Amino acid sequence: MFQVRIHGRGGQGVVTAAEILSVAAFDEGRQAQAFPSFGSERTGAPVVSFCRIDDREIRTREPVMAPDAVIVQDVTLINQVDLFSGLSPVGYVLINTSRTFEELGLADLFSRFPRPHLVTCPATEIALASFGRPLPNAALLGAFAALTRQVTLSALQTAIRDHFAGAVGERNAEAASAAFDTVTIYQEELARAAAN
Amino acid sequence: MTKRPVRFYQVGSFAVGNRLLSDEERTVQSDPDRTNSIDSGHRACQGCGEALGARYALDAAMRATNNQLVAVNATGCLEVFSTPYPETSWRIPWLHSLFGNAPAVATGVAAALRVKGQSEVRVVSQGGDGGTVDIGFGCLSGMFERNDDVLYICYDNEGYMNTGVQRSGATPPAARTATTDVVGPQPGNTFGQGKDLPRIAMAHDVAYVATATVADLHDLEAKVERAMAFRGARYLHVLVPCPLGWGSAANETIHVARLAKETGMFPVFEAEYGVVTSVSKIRHQTPVEEYLKLQKRFAHLFGKNPRPEIVAHLQELANRNIARYGLIDREETPAARHASTSEEPA
């Protein structure tokens, strides 16, 4: 089972992100379960959502306590929430920011998790460039697909187009693709640097 | 209509006898072939205003709907005296659910009829003043604002009579009830409280709001018939004296109801879409004392230790009604002129 925890703020679509991810996995014939952290949080408050992906029936109903990946939609949560709590030692971290882990003061993550599993991605900027609105969801999911390979980009894009109708869906699918490419290139660079 | 020969005698009322009217203007009750929606044999007290009002209202509604009527009843006297299973006085489909939900249950009935394409079947929901202005008020207001196709009839006897005469939001000031006893410096019910439901109903902009008393049953029937001409939420508030709760003689019910109107204590009017369209003028303005003295619930205002200042306060309230609804034509009656200058118009 692969478990994802998504951190964001109320109104940023963390629940939607988990749902789209689960639909993409489902479309690829896998079992998936997405659910929110069940709060009464208002716009702007820290919120969490979860997604589990497995090839077997998912029976558990507990919150994701030991995620395999953490996605951070809003970088301002870093000092507010214990974002990496329970994250697997071989887990993935994806943060929506144009800055680096060092710049964020998160360089300690390098010693806790495999370096290729740690990625920052300017998803909001990508979204702004793609469709002019600061909604990083689709781009982040594209980045997630590139980082973890748990879902394919095409399944993700189908799920995005299902969720957002018409041109909005198309722009979001493009943003996902752009972020997927960004992360793929970044990882290749990392691999080259590691090889050198 | 079947006509029955009637003896001609003077009833001492202002009502016009049926025999003086053309056939189509005669009351529903004058027809021996009327529907008898509430059949005889029920267990209402002698002189019960509610039984009388309900009988006239429902038979009129039956005629207006060509007998296609369903009634919903709140808990209360009317429900209890009409239906101790297996006996029932209802010859129309009748549903009692709870004390506070009759308007909502009626909404459900109306919705079911609409969804089933039975729009010719109409719904009357009814309750006493407790079930209407107090415990059922939330459901009633909801039914009003959704404009559900329901005629709600409140039979107002100004208190919880079924449970032994306790105060409701419709109990008049100074009236004795079991929970507003005649002890202490301010005996009876408190001034400055209570709920004027006809006006609240009007504030919902429902199609039709009317008040009536059992003193003018022809008027009551006409208002039911008028109400049934509208679709959507409608409200009829009928004053029904309760000999038990009011301490009035069982044979004085009509008289007491007439004085409630003639004193201005109970204004009788009609309104459509929130605007008053007609008022029943006071024919012979009567001081409130004459109304109050017939009722033991006001006995503490008279007798050995009279409380004229409280009676005067009640007269002020009556005057306010007279002014608010123009119950007396100004140029004709000095009393009305006085009333309209001393009170804020509505």
Added chain:
Amino acid sequence: MLQQIEGSRAVAETVALCRPEVVCAYPISPQTHIIEAVGVMVKEGRLSPCEFINVESEFAAMSVAIGASATGARAYTATASQGLLYMMEAVYNAAGLGLPIVMTLANRAIGAPINIWNDHSDAMAVRDSGWIQLFAETNQEAADLHVQAFRLAEELSVPVMVCMDGFILTHAVEGVDLLDQASVDRFLPPYEPRQVLDPEHPVSIGAMVGPEAFPEVRYLAHLRQLDALHRIPAIAEEFLTATGRQSGGLVHSYRTEDADTIVVAMGSVLGTIKDAVDIRREAGERIGVLGITSFRPFPARAVRQALSGASQIVVLEKAFSIGHGGVLATDVAMALQGTNCIIREVVAGLGGRPITRQSLVALFYKAAQGELGALLFLDLDMDVVDREVERMKANRRSGPSAENVLRDLGVTRGEGALS
């Protein structure tokens, strides 16, 4: 068709397939998504003919359903928690009148302290009302149970409540195989009321019944529930034949064949329990699970039969009767009268406290060691409780305990979301 869909949405779609004619809606978390989705379907004309009525309270919601059902319409509503309590009088009334209303209960805790998260306190509060109460384990079962609920309700003239865990199921997006209209139509015939408000055949419904007949009328309601004990498995069997899916029924056993210890529970926690049971099984422990789908009527015979081989029964429930202990456990104990089974009550998941696999594995281990007491509150922080008891002893005006406990824990809502 199998779809990745939110639980609420799956229920709404299935309810729509049942062709309800009057749906009343009042918002309360966590059932709101269900009624919203049904509302959209009515407004779009996808669900027609249907009257969707926005009412002013849950009391009105159930009352409208009562009026509609008594007029021969198939009526549906949904609620949770405080909403169920607010409509309580009408809940009893619907059952007393024998009106086959179907209601989804998105199980949620009852305040004070106000709490929107899941437990089963709301369902327990109306267990004696005369409604049939069915608990769904998964969203698939929640959806399927609604079709069975309408069938059962209308066959017996008894209202049916489909209980599904608030948020945990209602807000979870997972695979649900939705039925098609033709299958539902085959399974669920049009509603033929036993009593109806009809001007051509006037009847009086809901009049007063005195001591001379009240016990018999009440007993008849009990008889209908006893009937349901036969009809629930029969309808589930028919559903299985029609759809190929095992949903509903009275109880479900999992790995109980040779079990010394059987865990009894209701609702979505059964999934996590099964995972924990698998782990304990791998460790060689003989442990199994009994899921109870039909809480009312309580299937005492089926429960007794399913538990007969075990020596220890652990009843894990998301509610308790304050001043007493487990509610479900009491019913299970009744069913096991005269046997030598030891019954352990475990109260868990109150107000949305996560029931984790880790805690369950530890619990089952303790059970196997014979270390469980009669009544245990899972993951209860007794230190926090003790400190508040001390504060109350020390200071008469110690203030609201709920606030004191949270201050003690140093929890803010944002961080709390993680725990």
